[in-house]
Amino acid sequence: MSAAITCFAxxxxxxxxxxxxxxxxxxxxxxxxxxxxxxxxxxxxxxTTALLPFEITQGLRxxxxxxxxxxxxATGFRGMDRRLFQSVEVKxxxxxxxxxxxxxxxxxxxxxxxxxxxxxxLDFKALGEKLQTAGWLEQYDHILIDTPPTPSFYLIASLxxxxxxxxxxxxxxxxxxxxxxxxRVYETLRAHQDYAIxxxxxxxxxxxxxxxxxxAEGLKMLEDVGRGIDLGDDFFKPFDGYLPLxxxxxxxxxxxxxxxxxxxxxxVKAAQxxxxxxxxxxxxxxxxxxxxxxxx
Ligand SMILES: Nc1ncnc2c1ncn2[C@@H]1O[C@H](COP(=O)(O)OP(=O)(O)O)[C@@H](O)[C@H]1O
Ligand SMILES: [Mg+2]
Numbered sequence: 001m002s003a004a005i006t007c008f009a010x011x012x013x014x015x016x017x018x019x020x021x022x023x024x025x026x027x028x029x030x031x032x033x034x035x036x037x038x039x040x041x042x043x044x045x046x047x048t049t050a051l052l053p054f055e056i057t058q059g060l061r062x063x064x065x066x067x068x069x070x071x072x073x074a075t076g077f078r079g080m081d082r083r084l085f086q087s088v089e090v091k092x093x094x095x096x097x098x099x100x101x102x103x104x105x106x107x108x109x110x111x112x113x114x115x116x117x118x119x120x121x122l123d124f125k126a127l128g129e130k131l132q133t134a135g136w137l138e139q140y141d142h143i144l145i146d147t148p149p150t151p152s153f154y155l156i157a158s159l160x161x162x163x164x165x166x167x168x169x170x171x172x173x174x175x176x177x178x179x180x181x182x183x184r185v186y187e188t189l190r191a192h193q194d195y196a197i198x199x200x201x202x203x204x205x206x207x208x209x210x211x212x213x214x215x216a217e218g219l220k221m222l223e224d225v226g227r228g229i230d231l232g233d234d235f236f237k238p239f240d241g242y243l244p245l246x247x248x249x250x251x252x253x254x255x256x257x258x259x260x261x262x263x264x265x266x267x268v269k270a271a272q273x274x275x276x277x278x279x280x281x282x283x284x285x286x287x288x289x290x291x292x293x294x295x296x
Contacts, residue, residue: 007145012178016207027279029098040104065090068105128161171218203237241277
């Protein structure tokens with residue numbers, strides 16, 4: 001069966017998109033025996049540097065390429081890393097954590113800045129086409145895409161490539177507003193014949209909360225934001241699993257350690273339990289959505 005392509009998106013930063021992508025990938029791989037590929041589509045390259053030491057990723061790009069080469073083979077752009085100009089076949093890199101990664105590239109920012117007359121236009125379909133033609137759909141069960149927080153070219157390319165998306169949000173007003181903004185962008189992209197995206201929402205994961213009252217607060221705000229938007233029930237459907245706020249999770253990041261790799265005590269234990277819940281819910285929702293035609 002062909003890999004499900006799921007991107008994690010919210011038009012807001014700091015809501016746990018990257019944390020969920022890499023930890024769901026890890027849980028799918030180590031607990032559910034799934035073959036997983038993560039694609040780092042955010043020019044902030046947080047998924048890449050959370051998984052591998054920054055100094056190593058520079059060299060790895062020379063050999064394995066990165067998302068940069070998915071969008072251009074043209075040479076001579078003004079960028080930071082001259083080695084990017086070499087034409088390299090893009091290859092998944094093992095993370096040593098049971099799943100693979102297509103490296104992110106800070107130079108994606110320079111692709112967006114290039115002079116229009118000096119380069120072929122960026123094609124927002126390029127990521128989807130690469131995933132279809134590279135053989136990765138057969139090689140993996142899941143492709144998870146980390147996306148930037150702005151309604152930008154790379155977010156739209158990710159939504160275009162995806163079969164599904166998950167929306168992480170904190171319980172604060174602006175993060176939940178970000179879910180509403182994403183809904184509006186999604187509506188436009190789905191309705192416009194030039195974009196015609198077909199990805200479906202798997203629902204919303206509330207993140208970085210300290211107690212059940214905060215989750216309830218987030219859900220209430222989500223209901224308010226969703227009221228004016230007619231995208232079917234599934235778009236805003238909350239996951240039962242949530243990501244608890246846990247200082248040890250943040251502290252473990254410089255050491256490239258994921259939630260499932262930490263000693264299971266206190267808050268970390270709770271985060272591990274919730275990661276398993278989120279991951280199995282995601283698998284269940286994917287299966288259901290693959291069986292049923294789109295509802296909206
Ligand atoms: N469970 C957690 N507890 C505490 N801090 C966390 C947790 N998960 C993520 N963080 C921290 O919160 C910040 C935002 O998370 P991140 O996943 O990078 O969000 P986004 O990708 O949406 O910008 C990061 O600095 C990260 O280290
Ligand atoms: Mg991120």
